[in-house]
Amino acid sequence: MMEKNKQILVLGLDGAGKTSVLHSLALNRVQHSEAPTQGFNAVCINTEGSQMEFLEIGGSEPFRSYWDMYLSKGLLLIFVVDSADHGRLPEAKKHLHQLIETNPIIPLVVFANKQDLGAAYHITDIHEALALSEVGNDRKMFLFGTQVTENGSEIPSAMQDAKDLIAHLAADMQ
Ligand SMILES: Nc1nc2c(ncn2[C@@H]2O[C@H](COP(=O)(O)OP(=O)(O)OP(=O)(O)O)[C@@H](O)[C@H]2O)c(=O)[nH]1
C-alpha cells in the first residue's frame, strides 16, 4: 500500500498571495486568486515522477488557529509575505517564528511576494525584517523573491526555480 503523502503547508497573513502563488505554480501560468481563502485550499501538483500535495490555510484571523495544528504534520513550510506591506511585516515575523518554534526541523521556504510593486522590499530587507538568520541552524531555509503579474503570462523564473527546489526538498523528506 502506498503511504499517504505528507502535505506541503502554505501559510502567511491574509492577502500575502498564497492562493495566487499556488495556483500559478500548479498551472505554470500566472493566475490571480479571485477571493480570500475561507478555510483550506488543497492543491495537487504533478512534477516529473512525483506528486506534491499543497495545503493552504487562510491567513485571516479565524483560520490562524489551525496553522499550528497542521505544522507538526507538514512536510515543508512555505511562508508567503507581501513584500510591500511594510506595516504588517512585524506581524508576519511574529507568526512565522511562533510556527517554526514548534517544529525545529521542518524546512522553510519563504516567498517574498509582490516584488512587482514599487514599494516592495528587496529580499535582503525581507530576510532582515523576518529575522530569517534566527530560524535555527539545523533547518534548511530558502528565500525567493516572487511576483504574480498578468494573468496568463508565464511564471517568472524565480517561481519555476522555487517549484523545482520544493520538489527536491519534498522528495528528500518523504
Ligand atoms: N501586485 C501583485 N498582486 C498580487 C500578487 N500576488 C497576489 N496578489 C493580489 O493580492 C491579493 C491577495 O491574493 P491572495 O492570493 O488571495 O492572497 P492569500 O494569501 O491567499 O490570502 P488569504 O487566502 O485571505 O489568506 C489578490 O488581489 C491578488 O491578485 C503579486 O505578486 N503582485
Ligand SMILES: [Mg+2]
Ligand atoms: Mg488564499
